[in-house]
Amino acid sequence: MASLKELRARIGSIKSTRKITSAMKMVAAAKLRRAQASAEAARPYAAAMRRMLGELAGAVQGEGGVPRLLSGTGQDKVHLLVPLTSDRGLCGGFNSNVHRLTVQTIRRLQSEGKTVRLLPVGRRALNFFSRDYADLIVDHVIGVSGKEIPFSVASGLGEKINALVESGEIDVCSLVFNKFHNAMMQVPTSQQLVPLLMEEQGAGDVPADSVAQYEFEPDEATILAMLLPRNLQVQIYAALLETAAGENGARMTAMDNATRNAGRSIDSLTQVYNRTRQTNITNELIEIISGAQAV
Amino acid sequence: MPVLIEIISPEKVLVSREVDMAVLPGMEGDIAAMPEHAPMMLLLRGGVVALHEGDVVTDRFFVAGGFADITATRCTVLADKAVPVSEISIDNATAQLEALSEIWDKTDKTDMTRLSALQDQILAVRAEIAAGAGTV
Numbered sequence: 001m002a003s004l005k006e007l008r009a010r011i012g013s014i015k016s017t018r019k020i021t022s023a024m025k026m027v028a029a030a031k032l033r034r035a036q037a038s039a040e041a042a043r044p045y046a047a048a049m050r051r052m053l054g055e056l057a058g059a060v061q062g063e064g065g066v067p068r069l070l071s072g073t074g075q076d077k078v079h080l081l082v083p084l085t086s087d088r089g090l091c092g093g094f095n096s097n098v099h100r101l102t103v104q105t106i107r108r109l110q111s112e113g114k115t116v117r118l119l120p121v122g123r124r125a126l127n128f129f130s131r132d133y134a135d136l137i138v139d140h141v142i143g144v145s146g147k148e149i150p151f152s153v154a155s156g157l158g159e160k161i162n163a164l165v166e167s168g169e170i171d172v173c174s175l176v177f178n179k180f181h182n183a184m185m186q187v188p189t190s191q192q193l194v195p196l197l198m199e200e201q202g203a204g205d206v207p208a209d210s211v212a213q214y215e216f217e218p219d220e221a222t223i224l225a226m227l228l229p230r231n232l233q234v235q236i237y238a239a240l241l242e243t244a245a246g247e248n249g250a251r252m253t254a255m256d257n258a259t260r261n262a263g264r265s266i267d268s269l270t271q272v273y274n275r276t277r278q279t280n281i282t283n284e285l286i287e288i289i290s291g292a293q294a295v
Numbered sequence: 296m297p298v299l300i301e302i303i304s305p306e307k308v309l310v311s312r313e314v315d316m317a318v319l320p321g322m323e324g325d326i327a328a329m330p331e332h333a334p335m336m337l338l339l340r341g342g343v344v345a346l347h348e349g350d351v352v353t354d355r356f357f358v359a360g361g362f363a364d365i366t367a368t369r370c371t372v373l374a375d376k377a378v379p380v381s382e383i384s385i386d387n388a389t390a391q392l393e394a395l396s397e398i399w400d401k402t403d404k405t406d407m408t409r410l411s412a413l414q415d416q417i418l419a420v421r422a423e424i425a426a427g428a429g430t431v
Contacts, residue, residue: 041307048303048371052336052364151305217323217337226338227362230375237305 004280007273011266018262024090025255032183032248038148039180039241046234053231059220069162069228072195073171078115080138080161080170081105082193083129084177084239085122086247087142092257094178094250095124097188102176105190106133117170121157121240138164149240151233158233165194175235180242183249191239193232296330299369300346302356304377309356316347317370319363320422328363328370335365341419343380343426344372355380357426359419383427392420 002010060066083102085095102125106116118136120126126140139160144153164170173194178186216223297313317328320342326335339361346354358374365371395417402409 038306042305044301044308045303045305045373048301048364048373052362052371052373055336055364154305213334215333215335217321217326217335223336223338223362230362230373234305 002272002276004273004276007269007276011269011273014262014266014269018259018266021255021258021262025252025259028091028248028252028255032245032252034148035241035245035248039238039245042234042238042241046238049227049231049234053227055214056216056220056224056227059214059216060224067225067228068165069194069232070196070224073165073168075171076114078117078170078172079109080117080119080164080173082119082121082157082161082173082175082236083125084175084243085120085125085128086243087123087144089124090254091247091251092254094186094247094254095122095128097186098125098176098178099128101188101190102129103132105174105176106136119157119160122243144240149237149244151237154237154240155233157236158229161194161236162229162232170194175239177239177243178246178250180246180249183252186246186250191235193235196228196231296368298328298330298332300328300372301370302344302358302372302374302377304374309374309377309379310346310354314346314348314353317372318345318347319365319370319372320344320358321363326363326365328365331367332365332370334367337363337365339363339372339374340415341422343422355426357383357423359423360415380426383423385424385427388420388423388427392417392424395420 057070081102083098085098089095102118106118109116116136117138118129118133119139119141120129120137121141121144123142126137126142129137141153141157161170161173165173172192175191175193177189177191179189180186297315298317299311300314300317301311302309315329319326319328319337320340322338322340325342326337339358341359342357344356344358345352346356356374357378357380358372359376361372361374361377363370363372395413399410399413399417402413404410
């Protein structure tokens with residue numbers, strides 16, 4: 001059995017671990033609130049953009065020269081996967097869920113005879129994919145998570161993807177990220193960005209003549225060519241914000257569990273400590289008494 | 296009957312309220328959004344969106360390019376970047392202009408798409424400085 005001194009040291013060290021995990025939990029909770037607020041604030045832009053895009057896509061339908069971001073390259077050979085993760089660990093299965101889904105997708109695409117390229121975002125993804133798939137990585141972005149995310153990160157990423165699509169290096173592009181449901185639950189999802197999947201609009205939503213009435217300045221094609229890259233950036237931005245919220249949510253949950261586990265092992269160690277102490281006292285008493293009797 | 300103006304940047308909604316008229320810096324000239332305007336979608340250049348109530352300009356916002364969607368009752372401005380004119384930092388904008396001119400000097404002068412994109416950016420920053428200095 002461990003000596004009293006060892007037990008005291010262990011209890012002490014677990015107590016300081018508990019202090020750290022509970023502090024991390026508080027920090028994650030505060031950051032989660034901020035991340036959720038900025039995700040909330042970014043929603044109107046995305047919504048307005050979807051509405052405009054729907055009207056525009058209707059207006060240019062059937063015309064030639066539709067940008068590649070909307071129609072794709074017409075092929076389905078080279079896939080770019082963009083896994084979004086955090087830069088730091090200690091957030092439970094948050095990052096490994098994204099890794100697992102990405103690896104599954106890579107294997108599936110490769111077994112179908114397609115070429116896969118990777119653009120990992122976040123230090124965790126970069127480290128993970130550098131190990132087994134280093135030759136697939138075309139580029140990476142790190143140092144994003146944990147702070148307020150400026151829109152320029154998303155626009156830079158969007159421009160990179162746009163350049164790859166325009167030069168014909170990739171045909172399809174998908175994001176892999178954790179969709180934020182609540183602090184306890186993030187669902188790893190894969191979302192296709194290029195070619196753009198338009199949500200089918202119900203015929204009842206927009207009367208056919210309202211599309212025709214729209215005037216465009218300069219013209220439909222020019223606006224569409226400007227709007228599509230912007231839409232790509234907005235979708236990436238939304239995914240980055242969800243990742244930020246999810247990371248903090250996952251960390252909060254993980255640290256809450258860690259704090260609770262630390263408390264539990266402190267309790268059981270304290271019990272062992274007290275019992276050992278009592279046994280020691282009893283032993284000493286027996287020794288003294290039997291010593292006294294022997295005299 | 297007023298028109299509902301919304302100025303939205305990627306990060307947040309800056310304004311959402313009813314005004315009598317909003318003047319937008321369109322790519323091909325300024326356009327006023329007023330009640331009963333025909334539905335219209337336009338590209339914006341870098342410039343100032345002025346909100347009018349009656350004959351008075353109540354608020355001015357600088358937008359660095361973007362899109363606007365005008366209908367009879369509503370005007371939605373999707374700005375790449377938007378700030379109230381009173382909060383423009385001329386120092387920042389000047390630094391940005393210098394950085395852009397440097398990029399311009401280094402860019403291949405045969406790459407027309409890149410050049411025109413850069414030119415739009417430079418014009419937008421110049422407009423920002425002008426708006427901040429109060430000369431517009």
